[in-house]
Amino acid sequence: MSEKRELPVLGADAADLESDCSKCFGLCCVALPFEASSDFAVGKAAGTPCTNLRDDFRCGIHHRLRERGFSGCTVFDCFGAGQKVSQVTFGGRHWRESPGVARRMFEVFPAMRQLHELLRYLAEALAWPQARAIRGELRRAYDDLDGLTRGSAEEITGADVAVIRQQVNGLLLRTSELVRADIPGRKKNHRGADLIGARMHGARLRGASLRGAYLIGADLSGADLRSADVIGADFRDTDVCGADLTDCLFLTQAQLNAAKGDAATRIPSALVRPGHWSLSGVG
Incomplete structure (x- = not known):
């Protein structure tokens, strides 16, 4: 296995965009649904804890996911959304404390995951030298989005993620065109x-x-x-x-x-x- 290196992020903490299960309350194992398939040995409904989730919010078969039929878990990445919801949005309160906390956390997590994915792409776009012509726009988009992810649960669930994704995608496409323009040929x-x-x-x-x-x-x-x-x-x-x-x-x-x-x-x-x-x- 190669040595892991941090994603080059301009003016941002790269650790915020990498999942840290030690700071998360197993949200991907509870909030999200999955069906029995080649990716998951069993299925479960949204809001229902996976049978492999332990009391300490850790996966009981983390190092054997593929051999136990849960390869779908190995290709999921929350891009740091789990710890953001757990430690920032809800200040360290977890879903086992009360039904009200659980319901709100499970609503926030899917939206936060999409927002953090966009943050990760914007962070990479900022790191490309070829994108310097639009760096100001990328920087503003990153800062605005980062600010949203640090807002209240109501602000996050009330955001129109589809519109935000469309706006960010336009910047990412422009970044892509600028970077690939350096490659010779068609x-x-x-x-x-x-x-x-x-x-x-x-x-x-x-x-x-x-x-x-x-x-x-x-x-x-x-x-x-x-x-x-x-x-x-x-x-x-x-x-x-x-x-x-x-x-x-x-x-x-x-x-x-x-x-x-x-x-x-x-x-x-x-x-x-x-x-x-x-x-x-x-x-």
Whole structure:
């Protein structure tokens, strides 16, 4: 496993955008629903604690999630929303204290998770030198959004997340275009494309747009994905063995965790090589 490095964040604490389960009250294990499937061995309703959640708010099978049939948990990332809701919004009060606290926490958490995801993308956008022309707009958007996440439960649940996401996405798209403009040649556009199971071994996708693309089960082994925009792309079971993901735009740890890579897969320095990836690899 490679050494974990902090995401370069201009003027912000990177730790705020990384999940810290030790400061969270197991919100993802309670507030969110999931159905029995290949990702979850059993299903549960929203607001119902997972059977694996312990009294200390820790997962009882954290190191055996995949082998116990809970691979879906390993590809979820709250981007620090859990500890923000637990420690800031509710000041350390947890959902086991009273039904009223529980209901409000479970309403706030999904909204906070979306807001923190946007903060994470804005933080990365601020770190790209090519985005200096719009850095002021990015900075204002980040500060406004960060301020909202530190507001009251009512302010957070009352926010129109869809509108905020649309506004932020416009800035992220402009950032992507500025960064990818530095890549010579014509860039491929697979935005929102259905590439499920596609055979793209060794594909030249440097600077390509894969925004929102469905890459489930696709073969991208040995592909060149340097500086490709992969925001929202579905990497479940995508073969990235030997692929070069260096400097991918908006690639998250959850996307890496969902993919299948090996020791030869090149990843951004801010992310960690998943422990379940193969240790073999060429070159």
